[in-house]
Amino acid sequence: MIKSVGIVGAGTMGNGIAQVAARAGFDVVLYDISTEVLKDAMARIKEDFRRGVEKGKITATEATEAFSAIHPRRNFGDMGNADFIIEAVAEDLNVKKEIFKKLDAIVAPEAILTSNTSSLSISAIASLTKTPESVVGMHFFNPPALMKLVEVVRGRQTSDETTKTACDLALRMKKIPVVCKDTPGFIVNRVARPFYGEALRLLAEGVATVEEIDMIVKMEGGFKMGPFELMDLIGIDVNYAVTKSVYEQFFHEPRFRPHPIQRQMVEAGTLGRKTKKGFYTYK
Numbered sequence: 001m002i003k004s005v006g007i008v009g010a011g012t013m014g015n016g017i018a019q020v021a022a023r024a025g026f027d028v029v030l031y032d033i034s035t036e037v038l039k040d041a042m043a044r045i046k047e048d049f050r051r052g053v054e055k056g057k058i059t060a061t062e063a064t065e066a067f068s069a070i071h072p073r074r075n076f077g078d079m080g081n082a083d084f085i086i087e088a089v090a091e092d093l094n095v096k097k098e099i100f101k102k103l104d105a106i107v108a109p110e111a112i113l114t115s116n117t118s119s120l121s122i123s124a125i126a127s128l129t130k131t132p133e134s135v136v137g138m139h140f141f142n143p144p145a146l147m148k149l150v151e152v153v154r155g156r157q158t159s160d161e162t163t164k165t166a167c168d169l170a171l172r173m174k175k176i177p178v179v180c181k182d183t184p185g186f187i188v189n190r191v192a193r194p195f196y197g198e199a200l201r202l203l204a205e206g207v208a209t210v211e212e213i214d215m216i217v218k219m220e221g222g223f224k225m226g227p228f229e230l231m232d233l234i235g236i237d238v239n240y241a242v243t244k245s246v247y248e249q250f251f252h253e254p255r256f257r258p259h260p261i262q263r264q265m266v267e268a269g270t271l272g273r274k275t276k277k278g279f280y281t282y283k
C-alpha cells in the first residue's frame with residue numbers, strides 16, 4: 001500500500017505533481033538540488049491552493065491539509081523512505097541515469113521508481129537499477145493539476161504489477177492513465193513534434209507572425225493554445241531537449257529535426273514563461 005510519494009525535482013512539473021499527490025492523500029517529499037527552486041515551489045503551491053479555495057474547488061481545510069503534507073527537502077537521503085518515486089528533473093538521459101543510480105542505493109527493494117520524462121527511454125533509465133521490473137514511465141502533462149492524461153510507459157523489463165501500481169496511483173490522483181510502449185516521445189510528444197516544428201518553419205520563412213499562427217491554430221484547429229503559447233508554457237529549453245531527444249533516438253530522421261530558432265532562444269536564456277520572455281513577454 002503506497003503511503004508516501006517522493007518527487008525528485010521541484011520545477012514546473014515537480015511542484016505541480018506534488019500538489020496532485022498531496023490532494024490524493026499521500027505524504028509527499030519534494031526534493032530539489034536548489035534551495036531557491038524549493039522555496040519558489042512551496043510559494044507557488046501555496047498560491048495555487050489559495051486560488052483553489054477562492055474558486056471553490058477545495059475547502060480551506062483541505063488546502064491546509066494538502067499543503068502540510070508536502071515536505072520540501074534538500075537532502076537526497078530523505079527520498080529513501082518513499083514507497084513511490086516520481087523523478088521530474090531536466091530532460092537529459094545522463095542526469096536521469098545518475099539520479100536512478102542514487103535512488104537505487106537508498107530506496108526499499110519494493111519501492112516503485114518512475115520518471116516523468118517526455119521522451120527518453122525508460123528501459124535505459126531502468127538499466128541503472130537492480131530492479132528494472134519496478135521502473136516505469138509516468139508522463140504527466142503541464143499543468144499537472146489540470147491535465148487529466150498520464151502516459152504510463154512500459155520499459156522492456158517493467159512488470160505487469162508495476163504497470164498496474166502506476167495506473168492505480170494515477171487513478172487515485174484522479175488522472176486517466178494510458179499504457180504505452182517505450183518509444184521515443186511516447187504517443188503525445190511524437191504526435192506533437194510536427195505541431196511545433198512546422199510552426200517554427202512557418203515563422204522562419206516569414207509566412208506569418210507568432211500571434212497569427214497561434215490565432216489560426218486556435219480558431220480553425222480548435223486547439224486551446226497555439227504552438228508558440230504552448231512552447232512558452234512548457235519552457236523552450238524543455239521543448240528543445242525533447243525535440244532533440246526524439247530526433248536523436250530516431251537516428252536523425254529529418255522529420256523530427258529541431259529548429260535553430262529553438263537553440264538560439266535557449267542560448268539567449270529566453271525560455272518562455274519561466275523567464276518572463278519567450279515568444280511572448282510576460283509580466
Ligand SMILES: NC(=O)c1ccc[n+]([C@@H]2O[C@H](COP(=O)([O-])OP(=O)(O)OC[C@H]3O[C@@H](n4cnc5c(N)ncnc54)[C@H](O)[C@@H]3O)[C@@H](O)[C@H]2O)c1
Nearest residue numbers: 009010011012013032033037088089090091117118142234
Ligand atoms: N515542462 C513541461 O511542460 C513538461 C511536461 C511533461 C513532462 N515534462 C518533463 O518533466 C521533467 C522536468 O521538466 P520541468 O519542465 O519540470 O523542468 P524544470 O526545469 O522546470 O525543473 C527541473 C528541476 O530539476 C532540478 N534538478 C536538476 N538537476 C537535478 C538533480 N540532479 N537533482 C535534483 N533536482 C535537479 C532543477 O533544479 C529544476 O528545479 C523533464 O523530464 C520534462 O521533459 C515537462
